Amino acid sequence: xxxxxxxxxxxxxxxxxxxxxxxxxxxxxxxxxxxxxxxxxxxxxxxxxxxxxxxxxxxxxxxxxxxxxxxxxxxxxxxxxxxxxxxxxxxxxxxxxxxxxxxxxxxxxxxxxxxxxxxxxxxxxxxxxxxxxxxxxxxxxxxxxxxxxxxxxxxxxxxxxxxxxxxxxxxxxxxxxxxxxxxxxxxxxxxxxxxxxxxxxxxxxxxxxxxxxxxxxxxxxxxxxxxxxxxxxxxxxxxxxxxxxxxxxxxxxxxxxxxxxxxxxxxxxxxxxxxxxxxxxxx
Numbered sequence: 001x002x003x004x005x006x007x008x009x010x011x012x013x014x015x016x017x018x019x020x021x022x023x024x025x026x027x028x029x030x031x032x033x034x035x036x037x038x039x040x041x042x043x044x045x046x047x048x049x050x051x052x053x054x055x056x057x058x059x060x061x062x063x064x065x066x067x068x069x070x071x072x073x074x075x076x077x078x079x080x081x082x083x084x085x086x087x088x089x090x091x092x093x094x095x096x097x098x099x100x101x102x103x104x105x106x107x108x109x110x111x112x113x114x115x116x117x118x119x120x121x122x123x124x125x126x127x128x129x130x131x132x133x134x135x136x137x138x139x140x141x142x143x144x145x146x147x148x149x150x151x152x153x154x155x156x157x158x159x160x161x162x163x164x165x166x167x168x169x170x171x172x173x174x175x176x177x178x179x180x181x182x183x184x185x186x187x188x189x190x191x192x193x194x195x196x197x198x199x200x201x202x203x204x205x206x207x208x209x210x211x212x213x214x215x216x217x218x219x220x221x222x223x224x225x226x227x228x229x230x231x232x233x234x235x236x237x238x239x240x241x242x243x244x245x246x247x248x249x250x251x252x253x254x255x256x257x258x259x260x261x262x263x264x265x266x267x268x269x270x271x272x273x274x275x276x277x278x279x280x281x282x283x
Contacts, residue, residue: 013133018084019091025124025135026095026119029058031104036113039168039180041161041187043069043137049171059096063089066136066222072144115178118186125187126194158188200272201251202265203244205258206230207265210240216257217242221250245272 033040035046040048048060066089074082107113128135135141142156159186169177179229207213214225221244227243246254258265 005203015084017085017131018088018128018133021124022088022092022125022135023039023095023129024127025121026092027099027102027104027259028120028124030099031102032107032113032117032120033183034058035107036110036117036179037172037176038110038114038117038183039164039172039176040186041138042273045161045164045180049167053171057097057100058110059093059098062150063093064097066093069136069141072141081132084128084131085136088128089132089136093196110176110179111182114183115186117130119190120184121183121195122157122187123207124189127279129191129195143219152192155192158184159163165210195244200245200247202270202272203246203254204270205244205252206239206244206267207262208260209240209262209265210242212261213242213258213265214262217244217254221246221253221255223250 027047029040029044035049035051038048040043043062043065044058046065047056047058050056050061051058070082070089072087089243105116106115113230116237125135138157138160141160142151145151147158165181166182168180170211172180210227216225217223217225223244223246228243229242230239231237244254255267258267
């Protein structure tokens with residue numbers, strides 16, 4: 001397979017992945033959110049409110065209301081993103097009406113509907129985001145804000161959807177509005193995990209046994225390390241500093257290595273919300 005064919009296959013694969021994410025997102029809405037009578041955020045939330053009050057089809061309304069935001073995305077974001085988003089909106093809108101009336105589970109608990117709908121919807125949108133597209137609505141606005149200010153997309157969507165929650169409160173009642181908020185929070189956190197990966201840990205180790213620690217970290221964890229030279233502020237003695245990034249599952253093992261080699265070492269653990277590189281997320 002030559003390079004040109006490989007790039008074409010990779011591009012087609014991304015569009016198929018976006019279609020899968022859009023279908024999962026639509027399934028979560030019709031299968032759990034609508035069944036539980038919950039609202040939503042952004043354009044999808046407006047489409048749900050119009051469905052509950054006037055009976056308008058969710059998919060068609062979602063597509064029509066996304067047109068102005070799609071035009072905004074065309075001006076503000078690169079055209080590859082716009083093309084992927086337009087494709088995602090079409091698949092998502094069609095799937096929303098295709099899955100109308102589906103009930104994968106007989107839910108008698110609104111909370112479960114909010115939980116399942118939020119997680120599954122977040123998985124679908126997260127897949128689309130990770131492949132460089134979106135499902136329209138506030139996703140486009142969140143993408144623009146992320147590009148300009150670096151804010152997490154899930155958090156941004158949660159903030160700008162506050163007005164839709166207030167509308168749900170007035171139309172659907174306070175109980176449903178609160179459960180909708182639970183669904184949206186679950187959705188946003190799932191999006192962040194899928195699109196950015198689980199938070200890693202950046203560990204700074206100050207130790208007099210740095211050589212032994214480096215050897216064990218490389219051998220037992222297979223993680224690279226950065227070796228720095230420092231100086232103690234009180235003693236003025238030279239200190240060896242190790243910086244290593246590990247995932248959450250590896251953190252306990254790293255701590256055991258440090259404790260075994262140097263019980264008097266000093267460890268600083270910080271959360272790295274996203275790490276791109278060998279052994280971690282690669283865009």
